[in-house]
Amino acid sequence: MIKRLHNLLAICLLSMSLPALAANTPQDTFFQNLKTLCGKAFAGKIVVDNAPSDAFSNKPLVMHVRQCSDDQILIPFHVGGDASRTWVLTRTANSLQLKHDHRHKDGSEDTLTQYGGHTLEAGWPQVQSFPADDFTKALFVREAIPQSMGNTWQFYLYPTTFTYRMVREAREFRVDFDLTQPVRAPAAPWGWQ
Numbered sequence: 001m002i003k004r005l006h007n008l009l010a011i012c013l014l015s016m017s018l019p020a021l022a023a024n025t026p027q028d029t030f031f032q033n034l035k036t037l038c039g040k041a042f043a044g045k046i047v048v049d050n051a052p053s054d055a056f057s058n059k060p061l062v063m064h065v066r067q068c069s070d071d072q073i074l075i076p077f078h079v080g081g082d083a084s085r086t087w088v089l090t091r092t093a094n095s096l097q098l099k100h101d102h103r104h105k106d107g108s109e110d111t112l113t114q115y116g117g118h119t120l121e122a123g124w125p126q127v128q129s130f131p132a133d134d135f136t137k138a139l140f141v142r143e144a145i146p147q148s149m150g151n152t153w154q155f156y157l158y159p160t161t162f163t164y165r166m167v168r169e170a171r172e173f174r175v176d177f178d179l180t181q182p183v184r185a186p187a188a189p190w191g192w193q
Contacts, residue, residue, distance in 0.1 A: 027096050029125035031073070033157055034089070038068035041185040042162065044177035051171060055079065063087075063162065063177050064185050066192075076189035077164070083189040084110065087164070089155075095119045098130040098153055107191035115139055116153060129154045147171075 044061040059080035067074040075087040086101040095118045102110035117130035130153045132140070140148040148168065156163035158179075165174040 026122045026125045027091070027119060027128065030123065030128050030155075030157060031089070031091055031096065033125065034065065034073055034155075035068045037065040037162075037179070038073070039185070040065055040182045042177040042179055043181065043183050044164075044175045046174070047176050048165075048172050048174040051173075055082075061175055061177075062183060062186055063164070066185070066189075074192070076186070076192070078186045078189070083187065086189050086192060088116075092118070096123075096128055096130070098128075098155070101191075103189065103191035105190050107193075109191070112139070112143055117151075126158055127154060127156050 041062055041064040044063060046056060046061070049056070056079055059082075060078075062078040064076045064078070065073065066076055071091045073089045075089065076083065077085040077087060079085065084103050084105075086103075088097075088099040088101050090097045090099070097116065097118045099114050099116040102113040104110060115132070115136040117133040117136060119128055119130060121129075123129060132149055132151045136151070137149045140146055140151075150168040152167055154163070154165040154167070156165065160178070160180050162177040162179055163174060164177075166172070
């Protein structure tokens, strides 16, 4: 009888711990690992751009993991003196969401803003992918850039490198940031003072 009670107790304790084990998904691990960079800034370089533009050419690139909470990480992406871009990574009930917040110098939202997507699968602790969501596709059609409807954004996080990547048919853009050499944090991005 005592052995049965011990077995029953062991089963109960094990079943109570299973939800806690399941909560540590690859998305949770990715999010928590990214949060460890909070407050730090890192220089980057373009490693792939098969359609170069003057917007990025020969300009210093800096990502700043500026603000972190339990459910959101704000990462301004400075391109030279242009502080208009912030990546907003949000943890939702069952996915991660990436939005691109674009602002003007006065802090007002750009017409092309809040685009991005949600993860559709667990991904990996080092890599998360965000295919364009319906809001984004409608925005791109409205703004006459329907070729961007197939965009997928990716974040890679490895011990020495953080990567921002955008890919679609016939287009790839990738910036790698050196996590081994933090740089001075830039000023607040436009609209986020």
